[in-house]
Amino acid sequence: MKPELKLKQTMLRAAGLLSLFVVISVALLMAINEFTQPKIAQAEQTALHQLLNQVMPASAYDNNLLEDTKTLIEPEYLGSHDPMMVYRARLNGEPAGLVIETVAPNGYNGEIRLIVGVFYDGRVAGVRVVSHRETPGLGDKIELRKDDWILGFEGKRLTEDNANRWAVKRDRGEFDQFTGATITPRAVVGAVRLTLDYVNRHTEELYD
Amino acid sequence: MTKSSINQTWRDYQDIAQKGLWNNNQALVALLGLCPLLAVTNNSVNGLGLGLATMAVLMTSNILVSLIRHWVPSEIRIPVFIAIIAAAVTIIDMLMHAYFYTLHGILGIFIPLIVTNCAILARAESFASKNSLDKSIVDALFIGIGFTVVLVILGSLRELVGNGTLFDQAWLLFGETARGWTLHLSADYTPVLLAILPPGAFIGLGLLIALKNYADQKLKKPGLVNIPVEVQTSN
Numbered sequence: 001m002k003p004e005l006k007l008k009q010t011m012l013r014a015a016g017l018l019s020l021f022v023v024i025s026v027a028l029l030m031a032i033n034e035f036t037q038p039k040i041a042q043a044e045q046t047a048l049h050q051l052l053n054q055v056m057p058a059s060a061y062d063n064n065l066l067e068d069t070k071t072l073i074e075p076e077y078l079g080s081h082d083p084m085m086v087y088r089a090r091l092n093g094e095p096a097g098l099v100i101e102t103v104a105p106n107g108y109n110g111e112i113r114l115i116v117g118v119f120y121d122g123r124v125a126g127v128r129v130v131s132h133r134e135t136p137g138l139g140d141k142i143e144l145r146k147d148d149w150i151l152g153f154e155g156k157r158l159t160e161d162n163a164n165r166w167a168v169k170r171d172r173g174e175f176d177q178f179t180g181a182t183i184t185p186r187a188v189v190g191a192v193r194l195t196l197d198y199v200n201r202h203t204e205e206l207y208d
Numbered sequence: 209m210t211k212s213s214i215n216q217t218w219r220d221y222q223d224i225a226q227k228g229l230w231n232n233n234q235a236l237v238a239l240l241g242l243c244p245l246l247a248v249t250n251n252s253v254n255g256l257g258l259g260l261a262t263m264a265v266l267m268t269s270n271i272l273v274s275l276i277r278h279w280v281p282s283e284i285r286i287p288v289f290i291a292i293i294a295a296a297v298t299i300i301d302m303l304m305h306a307y308f309y310t311l312h313g314i315l316g317i318f319i320p321l322i323v324t325n326c327a328i329l330a331r332a333e334s335f336a337s338k339n340s341l342d343k344s345i346v347d348a349l350f351i352g353i354g355f356t357v358v359l360v361i362l363g364s365l366r367e368l369v370g371n372g373t374l375f376d377q378a379w380l381l382f383g384e385t386a387r388g389w390t391l392h393l394s395a396d397y398t399p400v401l402l403a404i405l406p407p408g409a410f411i412g413l414g415l416l417i418a419l420k421n422y423a424d425q426k427l428k429k430p431g432l433v434n435i436p437v438e439v440q441t442s443n
Binding site: 015021044047 | 303305309
């Protein structure tokens with residue numbers, strides 16, 4: 001056999017084998033993807049449901065929160081140009097509360113993502129941090145796992161009279177700051193306050 | 209099989225195990241896969257999770273590479289190995305996403321990044337492509353254990369010093385029954401933040417390497433030359 005022909009043959013064989021491997025890998029990945037996709041979607045829903053129930057007690061509503069939603073693009077109030085989800089809780093068809101995604105853009109280390117639960121009468125049902133990059137040991141006390149500071153919002157309202165009390169103590173408000181970390185709690189209090197302000201202004205349309 | 213060949217096989221296995229766990233430990237001697245190692249070891253559970261995922265990938269890739277070693281021409285072996293490793297990692301990523309949802313969220317990008325863990329390609333190239341299936345399995349097992357143990361020790365060390373706890377969030381890996389497993393140091397312990405922050409990873413790993421080298425020196429019998437360290441060809 002001529003050397004060029006042999007070379008060509010070796011190359012073709014190599015290319016064929018390599019393609020075979022890629023095809024097998026891709027087929028396998030597609031099969032596994034098909035199999036895990038519903039499980040991942042289910043795990044996502046469960047996780048989201050658990051998260052929402054932390055800021056809106058399950059006893060307060062009887063509808064499916066995950067299906068009664070609305071999206072808002074309100075960068076001034078919710079801190080982000082992305083659409084934010086609002087989950088609407090109803091009891092016997094009557095408005096019971098809202099769970100709103102919001103962002104504190106001015107954390108010590110970037111965005112702090114929050115969810116805020118608000119009852120129909122304007123009381124805070126709960127606030128939780130969904131994700132953040134604050135300094136471990138200082139700013140991360142906004143996580144419930146580290147500290148119960150975040151529970152301090154529960155039951156509070158934002159009214160015209162107390163608006164200036166919605167700040168950390170250093171800013172003459174009523175919320176504690178952390179030793180060595182004022183920026184983080186200030187950002188969270190500010191974001192919750194803006195969210196409540198928005199809810200107060202738009203209560204009826206939010207339930208539409 | 210004759211008695212002496214069985215003995216020989218056992219000696220081979222022992223040799224592979226000793227190299228994987230100690231003499232050629234991927235994290236402490238070969239210093240491979242340091243990026244995920246340093247990034248996720250801020251507590252013991254994360255370390256264990258990533259270690260097990262890495263071990264599963266290593267096992268899959270070593271088995272497959274060893275099985276195909278005779279009929280993949282050497283010019284295309286590296287792309288084939290990469291395809292195998294990438295597929296294995298993606299499969300494990302999807303399975304973890306489905307069954308360990310929260311842990312998957314915490315380990316995040318470091319699961320897909322196992323693809324770039326040089327230790328895995330290094331084992332495929334320098335061991336599995338040249339050795340029989342049984343030896344490649346033993347190799348993957350002990351290299352994996354050696355890597356996981358370092359991840360867990362480093363994670364525990366950093367968690368203990370930097371957070372004052374051990375096995376915090378073990379439920380992410382072991383389910384609801386593990387919620388009470390967290391061990392706390394005394395309540396008035398002041399955590400040393402540095403240990404949890406990135407520099408803590410470098411300092412901790414440095415201490416572990418130093419400790420291993422010290423132990424090697426102590427173990428070395430007088431008059432014996434240093435145990436030769438297998439040099440990795442890949443990086």
